[in-house]
Amino acid sequence: MNPDEILKAIAHPARLQILVWMKEPEQHFSEQLHPLDLGVCASQFERCGLSQSTVSTHLATLQRAGLVTTQRVGQWIFYRRNEETIAAFLQHLKTTL
Numbered sequence: 001m002n003p004d005e006i007l008k009a010i011a012h013p014a015r016l017q018i019l020v021w022m023k024e025p026e027q028h029f030s031e032q033l034h035p036l037d038l039g040v041c042a043s044q045f046e047r048c049g050l051s052q053s054t055v056s057t058h059l060a061t062l063q064r065a066g067l068v069t070t071q072r073v074g075q076w077i078f079y080r081r082n083e084e085t086i087a088a089f090l091q092h093l094k095t096t097l
Helices: 003-010 013-023 042-048 052-064 083-096
Strands: 068-073 076-081
Touching: 003 013, 003 052, 003 083, 013 052, 013 076, 042 052, 042 076, 052 068, 052 076
Parallel strands: none
Antiparallel strands: 068 076
């Protein structure tokens, strides 16, 4: 876990919003055709009002920071929050600050 990388990743409002939505995928992505236990399909994040390429860039940043994991199923990529990394980061903040 790299706290600096995580702080940079969550500094952008769209990336933070993506993480918030992914915390409760049943509430925010109920229209997804694939089971949510796979994760949230990348196309679902276009609700941000951003282009597909911009959403992809944001998701890649979250992935590099270790905040999300991916699973490819056929042509789709599904994203899930990495709760272990998020918990470790929160613990780091708690002990450091």
